[in-house]
Amino acid sequence: MKHEIKKISKIVDEIITYFVYELECSTLELRYEASETACVLDFSFHGIELSRDGFTQLRRELRGDRQPELEDYYWQLMGNTEENGALALVSMMVDNAELKYEGDTIRLSLRRNW
Numbered sequence: 001m002k003h004e005i006k007k008i009s010k011i012v013d014e015i016i017t018y019f020v021y022e023l024e025c026s027t028l029e030l031r032y033e034a035s036e037t038a039c040v041l042d043f044s045f046h047g048i049e050l051s052r053d054g055f056t057q058l059r060r061e062l063r064g065d066r067q068p069e070l071e072d073y074y075w076q077l078m079g080n081t082e083e084n085g086a087l088a089l090v091s092m093m094v095d096n097a098e099l100k101y102e103g104d105t106i107r108l109s110l111r112r113n114w
Contacts, residue, residue, distance in 0.1 A: 004114060008032075008039055011093055011110065014086040019045045019106070036114075038095075043108040048101075055101050062099060062108070064091030 012030065019025045026047030033040045050058070070092055091097060096111040 023048050038113045041110045045106045048106050059099050061087040062091050062097040066095050067092040
């Protein structure tokens, strides 16, 4: 389980880095909920200005399929880069990603099954 928690914290790190650094969010909220079968991360990012095309691209990057066989290997190869490929990696690490954009707030919910 400790290894799973490390993966969750890496996901949180990549998401927060992207939204604060790339999209310059002014405020964020995070809710973490774990059960015996899964972990759910709910983020709210405020103060975001994003075009419709930008939101569509963001949604596309977060809608990949989970690839458990690549999780550890790919993250080690990426290291600590500032490239947007980290969102593609996050999509490989989660089973479901839901994204909503209302006003200047983006809500993101990620689910990772154990």
